[in-house]
Amino acid sequence: MASLKAFFCPKAHCPLKNYLRKQQTLLAQSMRAGIRTVFARPLSQQARLKHTFDIKRGDRFIEVSKGSGRAISLTYEYLLDNNAKTFEPKTFQRMDNIMDIDSNVELLSWELLDHNNLELNWSNEQSTVFDLSFLNKSSCEPPEVFWNSGQFEDLVLSQAVDANGLLGPYGKKYMDNFHRCLYKFGVAFAKNVDPSDKGTERVCEQIGVISRNYYSDKTWIVTANMEQSDTAYSNVPLRTHTDTTYFDSPLGVQVFHILSHDGTGGETLLVDGFNIANLLYKSDPELYETLRRISINYRYLEPGRAKFEANGPVIVESSKGFPFLKQIRYNDYDRDIDQSHLSVSDQRAFYKALRKMAELIQSKQNEVTLKLTPGFVIFINNWRVMHGRNGFTGHRVLNGCYMARHDWRGKVALLN
Structure with a gap:
């Protein structure tokens, strides 16, 4: 009876509570590891993800494509002008002044933070984020269907x-x-x-x-x-x-x-x-x-x-x-x-x-x-x-x- 009583004991050293606490810790660790697996992969591995983008460097622009879709060319000026960090969240309006864009800046590196957000690191020590989700817009629009008299x-x-x-x-x-x-x-x-x-x-x-x-x-x-x-x-x-x-x-x-x-x-x-x-x-x-x-x-x-x-x-x-x-x-x-x-x-x-x-x-x-x-x-x-x-x-x-x-x-x- 003593061992059974100890098993259901409400105290901190209770075997059942210790077992449940251990399972919760293991679950949390595995979830964190899973998140790191998705969001902390290098770009070469991220390209295998279902919704990631293929990104290539050009002459002061990058080329972005998704799956078999057409490639979109984005200049450095365009990327800086559309920094997701500077959009007002309530109005969705761009708040940066176009005069503040450094047209001579160089792109040092980039990283895809998640499925859509591309973090860009510049030579002036500025870091910006570009939201690539606009590339999905055309696929969401209902297609316009042409017709003639027979249809x-x-x-x-x-x-x-x-x-x-x-x-x-x-x-x-x-x-x-x-x-x-x-x-x-x-x-x-x-x-x-x-x-x-x-x-x-x-x-x-x-x-x-x-x-x-x-x-x-x-x-x-x-x-x-x-x-x-x-x-x-x-x-x-x-x-x-x-x-x-x-x-x-x-x-x-x-x-x-x-x-x-x-x-x-x-x-x-x-x-x-x-x-x-x-x-x-x-x-x-x-x-x-x-x-x-x-x-x-x-x-x-x-x-x-x-x-x-x-x-x-x-x-x-x-x-x-x-x-x-x-x-x-x-x-x-x-x-x-x-x-x-x-x-x-x-x-x-x-x-x-x-x-x-x-x-x-x-x-x-x-x-x-x-x-x-x-x-x-x-x-x-x-x-x-x-x-x-x-x-x-x-x-x-x-x-x-x-x-x-x-x-x-x-x-x-x-x-x-």
């Missing part, structure tokens, strides 16, 4: 979001799906919307921010009354185009809602501008480059009321370059007569390229024809997808607005 119904139209869900108490899931669709395809739909001006406005304000602009503070109504000096206010056919090319920054999202139509025709036409640019690049890179390089003038004029002028290339790539596209600025109606800044060779090259692009745009293979009805609202990325309409008869009431581009793109970024 549109299955890819895009089938993903129409129910407005009752958007406006309901559990609308976030519907909202997330909507914004992903708009990002991915450049077009998204809301169905079962109240077929009224107020119904359009309500669902738009639930989704994002309505842009105040020259045409309206909120939503607008378009009929064939030529109220504005624009062919949109008529009943004639409209070839596909992007809107407000004559603004320095064309408006981001175009919204259309047919409230009523007692005649025939008036079908909406849609073309994926990114798909067109992709087809042009693959068929004739020289023509693609012409439309990416040459900037042309656009204008809108209502005598005595308004005049807008802007310029830009038809195709704009993102900072990553092709195939990452940022904007299509295409509108035959609003191209300015004044293109006198173009040389003779550029004029010839531009018209040759523009005709080829127009041929692709107006092809039935690439142009979608869609009959909008009351309650079915379309949202169009005006920096990507071109819209138009067939001619029509009767009284047709089109309701719509423009919405802020930065708003929905910011929401997509948060989703990722």
